Amino acid sequence: MQTLEDLTREAITLANGHSVPAQAAPLSDSVLEVSRQMMICNGCRYCEGFCAVFPAMTRRLEFGASDIHYLANLCHNCGACLHACQYAPPHEFMINVPRAMAEVRKDTYTAYAWPSRFGVLYKNNGLWIAIALAIGLTLFLQMTANFLNGANALTLDLSNFYSIYPHNMLVSIFLPIFAFVMLSLSLGVKSFLTDIQQATGAQGASPVAVANASHDALKLKYLDGGHGEGCNNEDDAFSKLRKYFHHLTFYGFMLCLAATSVATLYHYIFGWQAPYVWTSLPKLLGISGGLSLSAGCVGLFVLNMRRHELHGDPTQKQMDIGFIFLLFLTSTTGLLLASSHESSSMPLLLSLHLGAVMALFLTLPYGKFAHGIFRLAALIRFETEKRLPSNIGLSGE
Numbered sequence: 001m002q003t004l005e006d007l008t009r010e011a012i013t014l015a016n017g018h019s020v021p022a023q024a025a026p027l028s029d030s031v032l033e034v035s036r037q038m039m040i041c042n043g044c045r046y047c048e049g050f051c052a053v054f055p056a057m058t059r060r061l062e063f064g065a066s067d068i069h070y071l072a073n074l075c076h077n078c079g080a081c082l083h084a085c086q087y088a089p090p091h092e093f094m095i096n097v098p099r100a101m102a103e104v105r106k107d108t109y110t111a112y113a114w115p116s117r118f119g120v121l122y123k124n125n126g127l128w129i130a131i132a133l134a135i136g137l138t139l140f141l142q143m144t145a146n147f148l149n150g151a152n153a154l155t156l157d158l159s160n161f162y163s164i165y166p167h168n169m170l171v172s173i174f175l176p177i178f179a180f181v182m183l184s185l186s187l188g189v190k191s192f193l194t195d196i197q198q199a200t201g202a203q204g205a206s207p208v209a210v211a212n213a214s215h216d217a218l219k220l221k222y223l224d225g226g227h228g229e230g231c232n233n234e235d236d237a238f239s240k241l242r243k244y245f246h247h248l249t250f251y252g253f254m255l256c257l258a259a260t261s262v263a264t265l266y267h268y269i270f271g272w273q274a275p276y277v278w279t280s281l282p283k284l285l286g287i288s289g290g291l292s293l294s295a296g297c298v299g300l301f302v303l304n305m306r307r308h309e310l311h312g313d314p315t316q317k318q319m320d321i322g323f324i325f326l327l328f329l330t331s332t333t334g335l336l337l338a339s340s341h342e343s344s345s346m347p348l349l350l351s352l353h354l355g356a357v358m359a360l361f362l363t364l365p366y367g368k369f370a371h372g373i374f375r376l377a378a379l380i381r382f383e384t385e386k387r388l389p390s391n392i393g394l395s396g397e
């Protein structure tokens with residue numbers, strides 16, 4: 001009886017007119033699965049115009065581990081090639097590119113995590129998010145309770161959160177965590193880039209390549225399915241909703257970070273102490289960012305719940321939903337805190353907000369947040385590679 005592998009080889013040989021080369025080195029199951037699917041896609045090429053993955057694929061006849069790591073992070077999980085594919089399940093070729101790519105993506109986050117032993121946190125990410133949240137909330141609720149029960153409680157000013165957590169105390173708690181997040185993410189993506197550079201040409205990225213890749217990432221060009229109508233979610237219909245809700249989430253997050261940065265400048269350069277008036281720049285940035293982030297998270301959550309069962313990797317649902325939940329919790333507790341001045345709920349809301357921020361920061365380098373940075377790195381390599389002569393036959397390992 002013919003195995004699935006035999007059938008696949010036959011299909012590739014028929015479509016490509018050449019036989020399937022044997023793999024040079026042992027590859028992981030997830031990488032082998034993408035490699036198998038890419039061999040078939042390379043013969044079919046129906047989805048050529050959908051996204052960056054297919055043009056990058058056609059430059060290759062063989063797929064080594066580095067090629068697959070690169071392609072997996074180029075994939076935006078838009079679902080267009082799943083819904084268009086005549087070989088998708090229940091067809092015996094079982095082609096499901098977005099799922100196979102998602103599995104490899106998680107493996108790359110795990111493999112390139114820094115420090116490497118923390119890579120395991122991607123595997124059971126829901127548990128890690130729950131632990132981080134328990135740490136953050138317990139720490140701040142306990143510290144607030146200690147403050148309110150202690151002699152210092154007499155200094156409590158319900159219009160000023162610094163009366164509970166002085167500015168320097170907040171800086172000494174959050175700055176080291178933030179610095180660690182930055183270091184960990186930078187070293188992780190550096191290792192990933194070193195890996196995929198072999199497969200995408202030795203050249204460094206030009207400013208044009210970086211600018212084009214950033215433009216495509218900021219616009220989420222590859223959530224458009226190649227025709228500008230948007231991506232697939234629950235069925236064959238195209239929709240731009242996922243892209244728009246992601247924009248609300250992404251730009252809302254950036255506005256919140258901008259609000260915190262401007263407030264830091266006000267504090268250290270001008271000596272202007274928070275809380276600021278409603279019409280001040282930090283407040284305007286923070287309120288608009290918080291509303292945008294909360295709305296984006298609700299939309300992404302609903303779309304995620306409705307997504308087609310074959311679309312994406314089901315084992316990563318907890319990572320996606322956990323990240324959406326943490327972003328939502330951080331933004332809504334921030335908004336409630338900002339509107340709680342003079343109210344007796346301020347200490348509780350402050351503890352909840354700071355606990356949520358801590359959980360978010362602790363999980364940033366070992367959770368869904370990695371997707372943005374790894375995708376940007378892959379897009380930069382794509383913009384670099386496409387300016388080189390075709391590297392068919394020069395596949396990296």
Ligand code: HEM
Nearest residue numbers: 161174256275276283286287290330331334335337338357
């Ligand atoms: C360094 C970590 C952070 C600290 C110490 C912090 C602290 C605070 C404080 C004290 C407020 C109340 C401001 C006021 O009432 O004037 C606030 C508000 C807020 N925070 Fe945070 N926060 C941090 C990070 C974040 C992050 C990462 C987000 C979102 C991703 C966020 C979202 C918000 C929002 C939406 C508000 C309400 C709008 C505003 O007042 O600016 N915060 N935060």
Ligand code: HEM
Nearest residue numbers: 076077217249250253300304320323324371372373375376
């Ligand atoms: C270079 C920047 C970024 C790019 C290119 C990007 C791209 C994408 C893409 C293509 C998806 C859908 C596929 C998937 O689930 O992986 C996605 C999902 C998501 N992104 Fe981003 N992203 C970026 C940055 C961010 C940032 C900064 C945030 C928020 C802090 C964010 C929040 C999310 C969330 C919550 C999801 C999950 C949505 C779902 O389950 O469908 N992204 N991103």
Ligand code: SF4
Nearest residue numbers: 041044045046047085
């Ligand atoms: S996903 Fe299916 S339709 Fe698209 S190129 Fe691959 S085999 Fe062809």
Ligand code: SF4
Nearest residue numbers: 051075076078079081
């Ligand atoms: S899911 Fe979308 S982005 Fe990923 S390979 Fe298919 S068409 Fe390209």
